[in-house]
Amino acid sequence: MKDYQHNLPTESDSALAKLCGQELAAVLETKGSVQSLTINSSSGEAKQIEIPVSALRLMVDVLTELGEGNAVKLMPIHMELTTQEAADLLNISRPTLIKLLDEQAIPYHRVGNRRKVKFTDIRAYQDKLREERLKSLDELSQLDQELRLGYE
Known part of the structure; x- marks a missing residue:
């Protein structure tokens, strides 16, 4: 990293x-x-x-x-990233990213023998993960309410 x-x-x-x-x-x-x-x-x-x-x-x-003390990096929305750049953006290891690419969880294309990932596809993957997490949290909250775990 x-x-x-x-x-x-x-x-x-x-x-x-x-x-x-x-x-x-x-x-x-x-x-x-x-x-x-x-x-x-x-x-x-x-x-x-x-x-x-x-x-x-x-x-x-x-x-x-x-x-707020944060570093900022501007990235064109149509930019193509290397696998290492994409992994860094997702805060995962490069081998984990390669696994996601091989599973077709994130689209990519090859330029020579290198894989390239569009920034927009990385953002779409992040949005999909966020939606899945929120859905899971909603289901857990609903289950907690049904079982009266902490709700009275």
Whole structure:
């Protein structure tokens, strides 16, 4: 598993990111697709730029995560991952991922002799696992209620 410790923001970076995220969220346009911002260069020159609101929303999300002390990695949604990258994303070993691929639990394709997994397929697998877990918890809760285990 990769060591992401060196990518974590410092305490001062986290504090600044949190403040910036809050301030950006406060001025973010809720209507419209483009917003104007003014940025000052290190020499003091002001430059006005147009930025898509969707990019600014993403920036708020990134700043929020950094403000909480989390490392952030942007990944294009159509990106293809190596088996090691996919395993890291799922927090499982590479051999376990290979087993899931062989069982066709997650779609993949080959590029030469290498397996490639789409990021969207990894996310779909995570969503499916989450739904199955929630369903199991609901069934256990229902059984607890029927057997009056802790419910009176």
